[in-house]
Amino acid sequence: MRTLYSYLLLIILAVTFTSCEQQQTQERQHHAVPGVSATEILVGSSLPLSGHASYLGRQTLRGAMAYIKHVNEDGGVFGRTIHVIAEDDGYDPPRCLANTQKLIIDDNVFALFCYVGTPTTVKIIPLVDEAQIPLVGSFTGANALREPYNRYIINIRASYYQETAAAVEHLVEDLDFTDIAVFYQYDAYGFDGLKGTELALKEYDLAPVARGTYVRGTQDVEDGMQKIIDSDAQAVVMIGTYAPCAKFIRLATEQRPDLVFYVVSFVGADEIARILSPQNQSVVIMSQVVPPPDLPESRTLLWGAVEYSDLLKRYFPTDQPNTVGLEGFINAKVLVEGLRRCGPDLTRERFINAVDSIKNYSLGIANTLSFGPNQHQGLERVYFTRLYDGKFVLITDWSKIKSLVRQKERPATKTGQ
Known part of the structure; x- marks a missing residue:
């Protein structure tokens, strides 16, 4: 009887030891993977x-x-x-x-x-x-x-290259613009957007008519803005953050109500719309990499x-x-x-x-x-929105934007006046 009891005890101990060893092995495996535990x-x-x-x-x-x-x-x-x-x-x-x-x-x-x-x-x-x-x-x-x-x-x-390429296509082909300036944050972000815009314009044998900058973390936009105003640009591509871009738009509109503003998605639609307020009548176009979630479309x-x-x-x-x-x-x-x-x-x-x-x-x-072993960008599509009555709405008909732009165009100066 004692021999049977000893045999059963040995089996229980062996099972318990094996179970503990397996648990410790699992814990070691989880610990070996950074940031991963069993729970x-x-x-x-x-x-x-x-x-x-x-x-x-x-x-x-x-x-x-x-x-x-x-x-x-x-x-x-x-x-x-x-x-x-x-x-x-x-x-x-x-x-x-x-x-x-x-x-x-x-x-x-x-x-x-x-x-x-x-x-x-x-x-x-x-x-x-x-x-x-x-x-x-x-x-x-x-x-x-x-x-x-x-x-x-x-x-x-x-990417920003995709955003700016699509924007330039609409500005040139749908709105008939040839004089396009760039206003950008003077850092890696701004340089990336500038290069993307320049590459897109080059496809149409164009180049920026002016370039204006501001320093990241500031709202010192006046010097860069004046360069663009003086260039007589028809539109300005803006690569910045919401506060300086909003200030630029407010100040530039006072001198050039006909100027069209295009901003990349990083600017942040809701925040720049809030700063500009529903009273703003500027033509402000923004690209998005996802559609505005609060719109029926x-x-x-x-x-x-x-x-x-x-x-x-x-x-x-x-x-x-x-x-x-x-x-x-x-x-x-x-x-x-x-x-x-x-x-x-x-x-x-x-x-x-x-x-x-x-x-x-x-x-x-x-x-x-979609992703793949040599393809690590999941989305490709770019959407376009326009600031209207204090919020950005999807652009579905660029001819309407063109009509709006035409209404704001300055009358041509007559010879001798």
């Missing part, structure tokens, strides 16, 4: 939560969190909830660099996510390469994040806009749906889809392979996302 996935973000670009940072983060909170409430991804560590960089490149070092080394995050801005994000490319860490969904169309191809950088939005262009609006209302009830937040929301959907395709055995390399497998992922009738 959680850590991702890190550096973006402007204070300062002159804070609207962009806050809305990008809230849009992303609206979807991540929803996923976490449903049990996460294979039992793991997603935890986002968000650091404020104030749209300052050195702060972004320091934040990213902290996120990678101290916080040991699995991936970087939802960065905002060109001068900040391009600064961290060497860190991304060194750590071989995924960078998913940055709110910037910078070409430096797209060329040369980088396995660890996963872009979702269309968006329900057919992008069903994800409806899902974003519903989840934003649930988790951030005081916020209004906007294009910036919708981008953050789509970034989160790509992050989660990649995690799901990985299965429970999550590593950084498997995650990138999983993102590469996303083909024609539907965001709505006219929008699908």
Whole structure:
């Protein structure tokens, strides 16, 4: 009897030891993957939560969190909830660099996510390469994040080159403009937009008739604006942030009410519309890489806009749906889809392979996302909107914009007068 008892005890001990060993092995495996435990996935973000670009940072983060909170409430991804560590960089490149070092080394995050801005994000490319860490969904169309191809950088939005090329096409072909100026922020973001505009104009044997600049973090637009006014430009391409661009538009309109203003998506539609107020009568055109989520047309262009609006209302009830937040929301959907395709055995390399497998992922009738081993930009389409009665609405007929421009044109000066 004692022998049988001893035998059973040995079996129990052996099973317990094996179970503990398996559990320890699983824990070691989870620990070996940065930012991944049996119950959680850590991702890190550096973006402007204070300062002159804070609207962009806050809305990008809230849009992303609206979807991540929803996923976490449903049990996460294979039992793991997603935890986002968000650091404020104030749209300052050195702060972004320091934040990213902290996120990678101290916080040991699995991936970087939802960065905002060109001068900040391009600064961290060497860190991304060194750590071989995924960078998913940055709110910037910078070409430096797209060329040369980088396995660890996963872009979702269309590029600034694509935005400015489409804008120049409409300005030249639909509005018959030949005299186009460029006003830009004097840093990597502005230079990228300037180059994109110059390349697009070159296709029509044109070049900017004037170039004006301002320093990032300031609203010192007067000198750059006057260069453009003096050039007698018909339209100005603007690559900046919402406050200085709004000031430029207000001041320039006083001298040139006929001048047409085109701004890239990074400017932030809702915020520049708020600053300019519904009384503004300038012709202000903005490109978008997603359609405005609060417009009826968006329900057919992008069903994800409806899902974003519903989840934003649930988790951030005081916020209004906007294009910036919708981008953050789509970034989160790509992050989660990649995690799901990985299965429970999550590593950084498997995650990138999983993102590469996303083909024609539907965001709505006219929008699908696709990636591949040598193709890390998910969306290509550019939309155009016009400031009307205090908000940006979709442009569906450029002939109406042309008629509006013609009404504002200055009468030609008669010879001898």
